[in-house]
Amino acid sequence: MANELGANISRVALPLVAVLVLHAGPAEVGVLSSLQTAAFLVIGLPTGVWVDRMRKRRVMMASDLVKFVALGSIPVAATLDVLTIEIMFGVAVVAGVSQVFNDVADQTYLPNLVSTTQLSDGNAKLEVVRSGAFLAGPGVGGALVQLLGAPRTIVATAIGALASVVLLLSIKVPDKPPADIERGPLLRGIREGLVYVWRDRLLRGFMASSAINNLCVSGVLGLSVLFLAETVKLAPGAIGLLLMSGGIGGVLGGLSGAWLSRRLGSARATWTAILVGAPAGLLLPMTQADWRVACFAATSIMISWAAAMSNVGQTTYRQTVTPDHLLGRVNASVRFVTWGVMPLGALVGGLVAQQIGVRESLWLLMLARVTAFVPLAFSPLPRVRDFTELQANT
Numbered sequence: 011m012a013n014e015l016g017a018n019i020s021r022v023a024l025p026l027v028a029v030l031v032l033h034a035g036p037a038e039v040g041v042l043s044s045l046q047t048a049a050f051l052v053i054g055l056p057t058g059v060w061v062d063r064m065r066k067r068r069v070m071m072a073s074d075l076v077k078f079v080a081l082g083s084i085p086v087a088a089t090l091d092v093l094t095i096e097i098m099f100g101v102a103v104v105a106g107v108s109q110v111f112n113d114v115a116d117q118t119y120l121p122n123l124v125s126t127t128q129l130s131d132g133n134a135k136l137e138v139v140r141s142g143a144f145l146a147g148p149g150v151g152g153a154l155v156q157l158l159g160a161p162r163t164i165v166a167t168a169i170g171a172l173a174s175v176v177l178l179l180s181i182k183v184p185d186k187p188p189a190d191i192e193r194g195p196l197l198r199g200i201r202e203g204l205v206y207v208w209r210d211r212l213l214r215g216f217m218a219s220s221a222i223n224n225l226c227v228s229g230v231l232g233l234s235v236l237f238l239a240e241t242v243k244l245a246p247g248a249i250g251l252l253l254m255s256g257g258i259g260g261v262l263g264g265l266s267g268a269w270l271s272r273r274l275g276s277a278r279a280t281w282t283a284i285l286v287g288a289p290a291g292l293l294l295p296m297t298q299a300d301w302r303v304a305c306f307a308a309t310s311i312m313i314s315w316a317a318a319m320s321n322v323g324q325t326t327y328r329q330t331v332t333p334d335h336l337l338g339r340v341n342a343s344v345r346f347v348t349w350g351v352m353p354l355g356a357l358v359g360g361l362v363a364q365q366i367g368v369r370e371s372l373w374l375l376m377l378a379r380v381t382a383f384v385p386l387a388f389s390p391l392p393r394v395r396d397f398t399e400l401q402a403n404t
Contacts, residue, residue: 023163024102031088031161032095042095042102049106050349057114058342059199062335066119067185071178073108073115074171080104081168088161113345118338121329122186188335203339210331212400213344215389216324219284219382220348226379227313228352229359230294230372237368238306242299252306259311263318270319271326275395280323281386287316288383291376295369327397 028034028042061069080101087093207213238249263283270279290312293305332340363371386392390400 023167024098027084027088027093027161027164028095028098031093032098034095034098038095042098045099045102046106047349047352049103049110050345051353053107053110054114054342054346054350055200055203055339056196057110058203058339059196061111061114061118061338061342062199063188065185065187066115066122066338067178067181069115070112070119071175073111074174074178077105077108077112078168078171078175080108081164081171084164085161093161114338114342117325117329117341121334121337123181123183199339200343203336203343206332206336206340207343212327212389212391213331213340215385215391216327217344217347218385220320220324220344221351222382222385223317223379224348225351225355225358226291226375226382228355229362229375230291231356233359233363233368233371236363237372238297241368242297242303244299244303248303252303252310255307256310256314259314259316260318262311263315264322266315267319267322271322276323276326276397277391277394277399278396280320280327281391283316283319283323284383284386287313287320288380290316291379294376295372323397327400330397331400 024046025042028038032038034042084093084098084101087097207217234253238244238252244252267279270282273279274282291309294309296302297306328340328344329337359371359375362374366374394400
């Protein structure tokens with residue numbers, strides 16, 4: 011929780027430091043924001059290989075310590091009056107790289123802590139933490155900037171990374187050593203992860219479905235503020251509340267994920283979430299500055315609920331069927347593809363909106379998102395109740 015909350019606060023605090031302290035322009039702020047997430051595209055695949063060759067908890071602790079030092083350098087530089095936008099860029103890169111290692115190791119570490127039958131419940135709890143941090147992070151970040159000032163707020167994010175190290179140290183389960191297997195060249199290790207995902211029909215379907223969904227949703231997110239401010243003409247306070255509504259759906263999805271998996275079966279619960287979430291986005295373009303403002307909130311909540319439910323199922327399946335020595339590479343391969351399309355989605359959404367209008371672009375993106383269920387319709391998912399009925403590489 012400490013790491014996730016700190017990461018979400020920093021996504022708000024870093025740009026605010028650039029604007030309020032360094033008087034950065036739109037282009038510089040855009041570069042800074044992109045550098046916080048660009049690491050997955052650059053090192054996402056090799057990170058999976060490296061994580062498979064190391065102890066997972068040590069990777070998480072080391073990445074948190076690196077992030078603590080990097081973020082802590084900002085208030086120090088500001089106090090000494092030597093802070094520059096170039097330093098901010100460097101910190102964003104280092105923090106982004108650290109987050110990549112932490113995320114891949116995090117998803118790979120859970121099977122070392124709980125049994126296979128507890129994975130769904132464990133992933134659901136983690137989804138609650140992530141969604142709660144996503145919901146609270148921007149608000150907490152804004153409040154801290156107002157109370158402490160932008161540079162000092164970065165101290166809070168650095169302390170969050172340090173707190174994560176302390177909490178990881180408190181785990182009593184021994185940090186399992188990596189599998190004793192031959193370590194080949196890096197490129198071969200990357201290829202093994204990609205090939206494993208491609209050969210498993212359900213893993214391949216999940217990856218394609220998530221990529222379509224993320225492509226469209228990232229385009230919508232890129233236009234949301236512009237849509238609410240310029241097209242719907244809402245006040246900033248109302249915009250902030252609407253943008254936070256998605257976190258509510260994520261928390262609800264995490265809380266209901268394990269229960270629905272037990273009630274319906276892990277595979278059916280995942281399939282149900284995808285089917286229910288597919289048409290929900292069609293409400294969003296109907297948003298107006300009257301009672302129909304609820305359309306935006308309802309869409310955000312439903313999409314986030316479905317995403318959280320789906321993430322619980324997908325992650326549990328990956329952790330169940332993937333050999334331990336490959337899990338880091340498989341997680342990294344999936345994340346590389348599904349997150350790698352997000353900058354493209356934001357770019358496409360902006361270009362299309364420039365040509366046909368913002369509301370019309372939202373209609374197009376949400377209609378395209380409905381097709382995200384298609385790759386899974388031709389997978390084994392709709393025909394089974396639980397993931398335990400499926401074998402790897404079917």
